[in-house]
Amino acid sequence: xGITSLQRKDFYSCLYAALETRSTEGELRGPxxxxxxxxxxxxxxxxxxxxxxxxxxxxxxxxxYSSGWNQWKRTSSKSWKKALKDIKELSFYVxxxxxxxxxxxxxxxxxxxxxxxxxRFLVVLNFLMFIxxxxxxxxxxxxxxxxxxxxxxxxxxxxxxxxxxxxxTPSGNKGLxxxxxxxxxxxxxxxxxxxxxxFYGYYTIDAAWLSVLRYNLPLAYLLTTFACLAxxxxxxxxxxxxxxxxxxxxxxxxxQSYCNKVFAGWDFCITDLNAARLKHRSLxxxxxxxxxxxxxxxxxxxxxMKEKLRIFSLRIFINIVVIAVLLGCFYCIFRAxxxxxxxxxxxxxxxxxxxxxxxxxxxxxxxAVNLIAPQIFSLLIRFEDYSPAFEIRLTLLRCxxxxxxxxxVLLVSLWSQIQCTTDQCKAxxxxxxxxxxxxxxxxxxxxxxxxxxxxxxxxxxxFVNFPRKMLVTYCxxxxxxxxxxxxxxxxxxxxxxxxxxxxxxxxxxxxxxLPAIATIKYFIIFYIKxxxxxxxxxxxxxxxxxxxxxxxxxxVLLIGLILAFVPLGVSIAHISSSKACGPFRNxxxxxxxxxxxxxxxPIGLQKILFGIASEAFAVPxxxxxxxxxxxxxxxxxxxxxxxxxxxxxxxxxxxDKLFLIAKLTEGR
Numbered sequence: 222x223g224i225t226s227l228q229r230k231d232f233y234s235c236l237y238a239a240l241e242t243r244s245t246e247g248e249l250r251g252p253x254x255x256x257x258x259x260x261x262x263x264x265x266x267x268x269x270x271x272x273x274x275x276x277x278x279x280x281x282x283x284x285x286y287s288s289g290w291n292q293w294k295r296t297s298s299k300s301w302k303k304a305l306k307d308i309k310e311l312s313f314y315v316x317x318x319x320x321x322x323x324x325x326x327x328x329x330x331x332x333x334x335x336x337x338x339x340x341r342f343l344v345v346l347n348f349l350m351f352i353x354x355x356x357x358x359x360x361x362x363x364x365x366x367x368x369x370x371x372x373x374x375x376x377x378x379x380x381x382x383x384x385x386x387x388x389x390t391p392s393g394n395k396g397l398x399x400x401x402x403x404x405x406x407x408x409x410x411x412x413x414x415x416x417x418x419x420f421y422g423y424y425t426i427d428a429a430w431l432s433v434l435r436y437n438l439p440l441a442y443l444l445t446t447f448a449c450l451a452x453x454x455x456x457x458x459x460x461x462x463x464x465x466x467x468x469x470x471x472x473x474x475x476x477q478s479y480c481n482k483v484f485a486g487w488d489f490c491i492t493d494l495n496a497a498r499l500k501h502r503s504l505x506x507x508x509x510x511x512x513x514x515x516x517x518x519x520x521x522x523x524x525x526m527k528e529k530l531r532i533f534s535l536r537i538f539i540n541i542v543v544i545a546v547l548l549g550c551f552y553c554i555f556r557a558x559x560x561x562x563x564x565x566x567x568x569x570x571x572x573x574x575x576x577x578x579x580x581x582x583x584x585x586x587x588x589a590v591n592l593i594a595p596q597i598f599s600l601l602i603r604f605e606d607y608s609p610a611f612e613i614r615l616t617l618l619r620c621x622x623x624x625x626x627x628x629x630v631l632l633v634s635l636w637s638q639i640q641c642t643t644d645q646c647k648a649x650x651x652x653x654x655x656x657x658x659x660x661x662x663x664x665x666x667x668x669x670x671x672x673x674x675x676x677x678x679x680x681x682x683x684f685v686n687f688p689r690k691m692l693v694t695y696c697x698x699x700x701x702x703x704x705x706x707x708x709x710x711x712x713x714x715x716x717x718x719x720x721x722x723x724x725x726x727x728x729x730x731x732x733x734x735l736p737a738i739a740t741i742k743y744f745i746i747f748y749i750k751x752x753x754x755x756x757x758x759x760x761x762x763x764x765x766x767x768x769x770x771x772x773x774x775x776x777v778l779l780i781g782l783i784l785a786f787v788p789l790g791v792s793i794a795h796i797s798s799s800k801a802c803g804p805f806r807n808x809x810x811x812x813x814x815x816x817x818x819x820x821x822x823p824i825g826l827q828k829i830l831f832g833i834a835s836e837a838f839a840v841p842x843x844x845x846x847x848x849x850x851x852x853x854x855x856x857x858x859x860x861x862x863x864x865x866x867x868x869x870x871x872x873x874x875x876x877d878k879l880f881l882i883a884k885l886t887e888g889r
Contacts, residue, residue, distance in 0.1 A: 317341055321751060328493040329709075333754065336711050337747065339774050343722055344743045346456060350449040350729065350736035357445045358733050359418050361436055365429045370436075372429040376807060386649035389657045389801030391415045391422065408672060409580045410665040410732075419668070419734045421660035422802035439804040439814045443793070446730045450789075453726065453782055461775035482508055495759070514608045532606055539601050546597055547623065550590040551630045557586040558634035562655065562662075583634075583666065584673040587627045591720070595620045595713075617712055621777055624720045625784050628670075628727065632788045635663060640796060650797025650809075658802035660731050663792070667728025667735060674721050675742045682749055686757040709758040714750065715774050718743065719781050726785035730792065 267274065318341055326334035365372035406412030410420065417423060429436040486504050491497050524532075561582040578585075598619045602612050639659045641652045656662050686707050693706055725739040794812045798805040805811045819830050832838055 317344065318747065321747075325751065325754070326490045329491070329496045329754065332488075332711060333709060334490075335774070336714055337751070339715060340718060340743055340747050340750070342460070343718060344740055344747070346453060347722075347725065347736045347740040347743065349452060351734075351740060353445055353449055353452070354729065354733045354736060357441045358424065358438070361429055361438060361441070362424050362426050363418065365426045365438075370429045370431055373427050374425050376427070383648045386653055386800040387806070389422065389799075391658075405577050408577065408669070410668040411580075415661060415665075419732055420664045421731050421733075422658040422799075424733075424804050425802065425806075427804065427807070437814075437818065439808070439811075440818050442733075442804050443811060443814060446789070449729055449736070450726065450782070450786065454779075457775055457779050457782065461772060461779065479508075479511065482511075517606075517608050536605050539605055542601060543598065543619065546594060547626070550594055550623065550627070554583065554586050554590065554627055554630045555634045558583045558631055559638065562635070562638050581669060581673060583631055584669050587631065587670070588673065588677055590627055591624055594623045598623075617716075617773075620713075620716055621719075621780065624716055625723060625781055628720075628723060629784065629788070631666065631670075632663075632727070635666065636791070636796065649800060651799070653801075656799075658799045659796075660792075660799055660803055664728055664731030664735075667724050668732055668738070670724045671721060671728070671735065671738060671742065674717070674724070675746070678717065678746060679749065682753050682757070686753050690757040706759045707757060709754050712773075715777070718746070719774075719778050722778065723781035723785055726782060727788055730789055 269277075318337070322334055322337050322341070325337055361370075364370055402412065406414050414420070415422065424438065424442060426438045428438060482504060488500055491500055561579055564579050595616070598616055602616055605612075607615065639651050639656050639662075640646070646652050651659055689704070689707055692701050693704070696702075721739065721742065725735050728735045792811070794810060796810065798808055798811050800806050805814060808814055808817070819827055822830070
């Protein structure tokens with residue numbers, strides 16, 4: 222397989238036409254006059270085109286005959302644009318890790334640079350989420366607890382609730398405490414950390430007064446959580462729209478893909494010799510992959526019915542094996558979670574190490590699943606006879622599903638323990654004996670997952686990558702040299718931080734300080750990954766392009782955000798809030814604070830808000846949204862067709878020029 226002679230002729234025609242057009246435009250335009258020359262010389266003497274002279278004449282006429290108001294608006298607009306430009310330039314110089322990322326780009330190319338840019342984006346996003354939670358939730362609560370503002374605590378009415386449901390005794394440290402107890406509390410979120418601003422149970426203020434103004438903390442707690450998620454959603458969509466537009470409009474055929482790799486595939490930001498060799502091998506691998514895909518297409522077209530039945534049967538069997546592996550992983554996580562929750566409070570009968578192991582058992586099992594399952598998927602997909610590019614995408618999708626679904630299984634396991642069906646649970650609405658403050662318990666699980674994921678990243682760097690580097694450098698044994706250095710897999714590293722970010726989104730409601738912990742975690746991970754990349758790793762031999770990787774990263778991150786919405790929605794709207802802790806103790810659910818607050822509004826505003834929340838508004842709104850979405854999709858398709866037509870016109874124009882050049886040559 223390869224490039225046909227007609228396709229090669231079309232390509233060189235386009236290339237010749239582009240070069241000819243550029244040279245012709247340069248000859249026609251010549252040196253462009255400066256602003257001072259335009260004012261000093263007559264317009265007819267300037268070396269400009271007729272259209273440019275007409276535009277300058279019209280703008281001068283507008284300035285001459287316009288009113289003072291229009292001139293002031295034009296001057297103000299220019300001043301505002303100049304100020305925005307200066308602010309943008311200033312923000313460029315104060316950008317976080319600007320020099321470090323440029324250095325990484327110069328040594329290893331734009332593919333790896335996109336990972337560090339993505340990591341910087343998550344650092345800034347988590348910091349803004351922390352600012353929101355600190356300003357509207359943490360700071361008012363701390364100030365009220367110190368008596369600076371007059372405040373009232375949330376109280377539960379005992380008419381509809383059993384008295385024992387309102388008793389909450391945190392497992393704080395009392396008396397003589399050993400050092401390892403503080404260490405265990407720091408790693409698990411129990412003990413002295415359980416009664417701090419880190420977890421949901423600390424926030425017991427119902428309202429705070431500043432003069433005559435009343436600050437509704439439960440409503441602020443709920444709305445700030447939604448604001449953090451909305452900020453993340455809008456920012457991710459804003460960053461991904463550009464990549465989606467490029468993928469939609471600049472979709473090229475196979476022949477153009479060959480041309481892009483040959484003439485525009487090199488990354489001129491690379492200055493390191495080893496990185497240049499890897500990039501050279503990468504381009505060679507991509508060309509070989511394209512040729513292999515062409516060979517597979519021809520092979521698929523030549524398959525007999527017997528071969529098709531065999532390969533489809535094999536794929537069905539392998540997918541059944543994949544599903545069985547997933548179910549086995551989910552069952553292990555479920556059993557580990559149930560065992561940990563039932564035995565983690567039994568501190569006296571077991572030692573410190575055993576109790577810490579029991580509390581971290583779900584995190585350990587989830588981490589083991591995240592390490593083992595992708596290796597099994599990579600082994601099985603070799604027998605499915607897919608193209609190399611599709612193999613990579615399918616493996617990544619399976620790994621994304623495993624990592625994000627593991628968090629969902631953990632939460633389902635917790636909810637199955639929280640919402641039991643016994644009579645004792647019906648009295649409080651949840652298992653009071655096991656979870657007197659179940660929101661803090663969920664926050665502790667998210668906290669442990671985040672801390673354990675951070676420890677695994679550090680441990681792998683210190684105890685795997687560095688020793689491997691030393692062995693490869695100083696040991697000449699052939700198996701060690703064949704093993705080689707650890708590859709810096711962009712996709713794997715991105716999945717690691719997206720997994721941690723999903724945990725942060727889910728845990729923000731249960732642990733308001735979790736965004737601050739995530740900010741510190743990703744800040745440290747940036748330097749860990751940078752040192753590991755420079756000193757212990759090498760770029761992956763099969764990297765993905767920066768243009769496509771940025772969009773892929775954001776799409777996977779958006780999937781994680783959507784996954785975070787589901788458990789939060791169930792927790793807020795359907796599970797009974799704890800009656801012994803938190804700002805929602807006097808509500809049946811956390812969402813109940815919203816309709817109760819609306820009832821305090823004027824009657825007209827109440828009708829409007831309840832009308833917006835009704836089915837009579839939701840159904841037409843959904844239909845209008847769908848119509849708008851279909852319109853935008855059709856508009857994007859129309860733009861894509863216009864671009865394709867313009868490409869065809871350029872090809873035809875180049876053919877006409879070549880025909881005229883050939884005629885002129887024959888005439889001479």
